[in-house]
Amino acid sequence: MKLDKTKLGEHFGKVGTGNQTHLGIMGTNRDIAVGEIFMVYSSRDNNERIFFFRVLGLENYLRQVENLSKVAGTLMVEGDSYLSGIERNMLLSVEGRLLGYAEQRGGKWVFNSPRRLPDHLADVYRPISGKSDPLVRDMLASQTGGEIYCGDLQVGESTLQVPVNMDAKYLPMHVGIFGATGAGKSNLMMVLIKSFIDANLKASRGNDDVTKLSAFCIDPHDEFASGVDDYGIQDIVENMDEQTRLTVFGDFYYLTTHLAATSREIRRYARELRILWSEIKPRDLYSIMDFTNQMGAFIDGQYSNSGEDWIADILGMDEPPGGTTKATFRAVKRRLRFVERSPVFAKSGSSVLADIFEAMETGKILVVNTSLMGDMEQFLLTTVVTRTLSDLRRALKSSGNLGDFEKQGEKRLPASFFSKVKKKAKSFYGVSGTTNESPVMDPKNLPVIQVTVEEAPSILNPELMRGRSVFKDISRQGRKFNIGLLVISQQVSVLDNVILSQMNTEINLRLGNEREIASCIENASVNIAGFENEFRVMSRGEAILTASYREMPIPVKIPLFDDIYRRDKGNYKSNSGNDPEEYII
Numbered sequence: 352m353k354l355d356k357t358k359l360g361e362h363f364g365k366v367g368t369g370n371q372t373h374l375g376i377m378g379t380n381r382d383i384a385v386g387e388i389f390m391v392y393s394s395r396d397n398n399e400r401i402f403f404f405r406v407l408g409l410e411n412y413l414r415q416v417e418n419l420s421k422v423a424g425t426l427m428v429e430g431d432s433y434l435s436g437i438e439r440n441m442l443l444s445v446e447g448r449l450l451g452y453a454e455q456r457g458g459k460w461v462f463n464s465p466r467r468l469p470d471h472l473a474d475v476y477r478p479i480s481g482k483s484d485p486l487v488r489d490m491l492a493s494q495t496g497g498e499i500y501c502g503d504l505q506v507g508e509s510t511l512q513v514p515v516n517m518d519a520k521y522l523p524m525h526v527g528i529f530g531a532t533g534a535g536k537s538n539l540m541m542v543l544i545k546s547f548i549d550a551n552l553k554a555s556r557g558n559d560d561v562t563k564l565s566a567f568c569i570d571p572h573d574e575f576a577s578g579v580d581d582y583g584i585q586d587i588v589e590n591m592d593e594q595t596r597l598t599v600f601g602d603f604y605y606l607t608t609h610l611a612a613t614s615r616e617i618r619r620y621a622r623e624l625r626i627l628w629s630e631i632k633p634r635d636l637y638s639i640m641d642f643t644n645q646m647g648a649f650i651d652g653q654y655s656n657s658g659e660d661w662i663a664d665i666l667g668m669d670e671p672p673g674g675t676t677k678a679t680f681r682a683v684k685r686r687l688r689f690v691e692r693s694p695v696f697a698k699s700g701s702s703v704l705a706d707i708f709e710a711m712e713t714g715k716i717l718v719v720n721t722s723l724m725g726d727m728e729q730f731l732l733t734t735v736v737t738r739t740l741s742d743l744r745r746a747l748k749s750s751g752n753l754g755d756f757e758k759q760g761e762k763r764l765p766a767s768f769f770s771k772v773k774k775k776a777k778s779f780y781g782v783s784g785t786t787n788e789s790p791v792m793d794p795k796n797l798p799v800i801q802v803t804v805e806e807a808p809s810i811l812n813p814e815l816m817r818g819r820s821v822f823k824d825i826s827r828q829g830r831k832f833n834i835g836l837l838v839i840s841q842q843v844s845v846l847d848n849v850i851l852s853q854m855n856t857e858i859n860l861r862l863g864n865e866r867e868i869a870s871c872i873e874n875a876s877v878n879i880a881g882f883e884n885e886f887r888v889m890s891r892g893e894a895i896l897t898a899s900y901r902e903m904p905i906p907v908k909i910p911l912f913d914d915i916y917r918r919d920k921g922n923y924k925s926n927s928g929n930d931p932e933e934y935i936i
């Protein structure tokens with residue numbers, strides 16, 4: 352089948368030198384930017400292939416002239432007449448990387464890593480927005496598909512209408528979002544939350560095969576609900592009709608420490624953040640701060656004596672029990688002080704943890720305003736929630752039927768919490784009814800749960816990850832339980848290797864310095880060696896998406912949340928049946 356080459360875009364030049372990773376192209380004297388993507392048409396041995404090439408460097412070139420400086424000098428002295436007719440000899444020498452190639456197999460485009468070379472003097476095309484988009488979309492389908500829209504394919508300073516998505520089934524293998532302050536991390540989070548909502552909306556409108564997505568989104572600046580600029584998640588919620596809202600969001604989506612300080616509109620969908628001391632396990636604390644062995648021994652001893660009352664009991668003691676030194680005792684009490692003082696963690700009363708569990712097992716999105724919490728409170732909250740969700744799914748995974756699950760749950764979770772959620776859990780996890788004999792579901796068929804970890808370096812650092820960190824288990828085993836971490840960080844270099852090596856998708860935004868650029872390149876799941884210059888010139892909202900399940904590093908322009916909200920808000924109104932992710936071209 353012969354491809355209509357004009358659909359690739361405008362003819363730009365010809366391949367000169369190169370190997371299977373780098374190419375030198377000689378092109379027309381156009382206003383090219385670093386980062387642009389060209390397509391090279393090759394038909395070596397009659398195999399029609401389109402190679403994708405990314406511009407990494409540019410140089411002016413004057414045909415038949417060895418020394419351009421000499422010409423510039425003569426021009427200065429002789430004036431413009433010296434150059435008459437020289438324009439046609441002005442070319443652009445472009446150097447860059449081969450990203451891979453697309454070829455048709457059985458009528459479908461497949462994409463391959465760059466392990467071939469285009470033809471001698473192959474023709475090079477520059478994609479044109481509005482003309483090349485459909486073909487590029489087809490050729491890159493395997494590289495850009497998925498349920499979770501992130502942005503559009505970026506070519507230099509502009510974009511093509513080629514939506515770039517992540518695949519939901521890989522979320523439990525963890526996602527990293529890296530970028531300096533102001534690079535666009537919060538806006539990206541809102542775009543992703545919208546994509547989760549859109550995917551769930553689609554599922555609720557009758558596409559049963561669509562994976563439901565749950566997300567526990569820590570929001571340290573309280574931006575997501577009302578937005579970074581004009582619109583936020585609250586606008587989506589308000590735009591939905593009652594029925595859609597209940598299906599997609601349930602009766603709340605916003606969690607906060609201070610309900611009274613929340614605007615009236617948001618308060619209608621808010622719950623107060625409250626976790627009971629009894630719902631905290633020693634491991635949760637070990638995951639967020641350093642304890643000596645002696646302190647650990649004291650806490651573990653107390654936990655086996657008092658069970659879920661361990662915190663209340665320790666805080667109630669005036670003297671250390673036998674075998675524990677005063678110094679250890681005091682140090683533990685000091686470390687527990689923030690729990691004692693926190694409005695989030697309470698000795699008694701009602702807790703929201705069971706509601707969080709229910710939301711996460713039914714494909715809901717939660718926005719968690721932690722702006723009024725201390726760092727330690729925020730980390731402990733993330734840890735308790737993550738560990739509780741994973742304990743429940745771990746109990747499920749090691750059970751044959753609901754009777755087993757109940758036994759496993761009692762063993763793994765604080766008694767009063769488990770007794771509260773047992774009935775609901777059985778209804779989520781049973782395959783046929785809720786009797787003890789009912790077989791249980793595989794976590795793979797339950798909603799994917801994404802837990803965001805904000806200010807990741809504080810808890811995902813090598814010191815804490817060396818111990819009994821909850822996050823170490825999740826990063827290694829989250830996949831089994833269908834629970835993934837979404838790690839947001841300004842720095843890559845300080846994160847622990849366990850988490851970095853388990854991460855299979857990275858959205859790399861503009862970075863702060865050379866060290867972070869180097870770490871980012873080293874950590875990426877697709878080889879992006881040589882992209883240093885790219886990172887140096889990136890603007891806000893521009894990113895390079897790398898995923899281990901893909902061959903090509905994908906430059907993506909993340910849209911402003913406000914723009915896609917305006918574009919799609921009609922889809923939330925009623926059962927309009929429109930696909931919110933579909934592009935109207």
Ligand SMILES: Nc1ncnc2c1ncn2[C@@H]1O[C@H](COP(=O)(O)OP(=O)(O)O)[C@@H](O)[C@H]1O
Nearest residue numbers: 531532533534535536537538891892909910911
């Ligand atoms: N994709 C984008 N396109 C255009 N502007 C953006 C984009 N992302 C963020 N911005 C702008 O940059 C500013 C900072 O973005 P933000 O998401 O808060 O960055 P971060 O969370 O990384 O500090 C915001 O005011 C926003 O308007």
Ligand SMILES: [Mg+2]
Nearest residue numbers: 536537538572
């Ligand atoms: Mg931010």
